[in-house]
Amino acid sequence: MLDGEAVVGVYAAVYSEREIGGERVPFCNLAAFCVLEEYRPHSxxxxxxxxxxxxYVFTDLSPSGNVIALNERLGFTRLDTATRxxxxxxxxxxRGARVATQPAALERALTGRDAEIYRDHRQAPAAQHLLVERDGAHGYLMFRRDRRKRLPVFASPLHAGGDPGCLExxxxxxxxxxxxxxxxxxLAERRVLGFTPGGPGIELSRPRPKMFRAKNVGPESIDHLYSELTLVRW
Known part of the structure; x- marks a missing residue:
């Protein structure tokens, strides 16, 4: 948003193409929204x-404040973010499981779509990667370090791949x-992991919302990849 030559508002977005049902579908991830206070009536x-x-399929994976209600008025749908x-x-x-984080180990083990996802995200600033091997099978986890209550001690899974049962x-x-x-x-989001880890824990009563807007794509096709969650640390 410009006033003359001055930038007074920005909505940053991350663009990607995803394969859904054998077709390439363009995605636009809404990443950061900032407008100078005196120009907010024009937001x-x-x-x-x-x-x-x-x-485009539009995603907003970290909406906050008034943006959530605005998104809902604009036709966005909330994803199921049930989290333990x-x-x-x-x-x-x-126990016979081994965890590896070396790029060589990940590149050797990952194949197909998981290999593509890893290559696309291995230098993404907020994404971390690990490979777990057990009984001849392997699982792949991409996660980020999150901060809650100013404490940077939370792991948030972004993608789970490999053998469906190995990671669990x-x-x-x-x-x-x-x-x-x-x-x-x-922060074990069931929709991302595909399972709920056992052990000590609590169900979050109000997990943070994530939203999308699309005409012909359902929530099962929405993930956390190619987004600000992989690109921006906070």
Missing amino acids: LRLVRALLGQRG LVANLPRVPG AAWPAVSAHLLRQGLALT
Whole structure:
């Protein structure tokens, strides 16, 4: 948004193309919205200009404040963000799972879509990656370090890949690895992980909302990749 040559408002977005049902679908992730106070009555014009791009699936994965209600008025739908806050515990010796974070190990083990996702995100500033191997199978976890109540001790899963059951079975080893990285707790969002880790924890009564707007794409096709969650630390 310009006033003469001065920038008075910005809505930053992350663009990507995703394959859904064998077709390439353009995505626009709404990442950051900032308008100078005296120009805020014009904010909706900026939002409508962004949403006026035809054919896009729009996601807003970290809306806050008045943006949530605004999104709902503009046709956004809330995703199911049911989340269990679980404690990351020291590993019990003798369990047969191994965790690796070296790029060479990830590149060797990951195939297909997981390999593509890893290549696309391996240099994303907020994304961290680990591989867990157990009984000849492997699981892949992409996660970020999050801050709550000014404490940067929360792991937030962004993508779970590999063998569907391996990550769940080997979670004690993953949990112990996260704890060694200074991440005492995991915000285990069921829709991302595909399971709920056991052990000490509580269900969040008000998990943070995530939203999307699309004509022909359902919530099952919306994930956290190619977004501000992978690109921006906070």
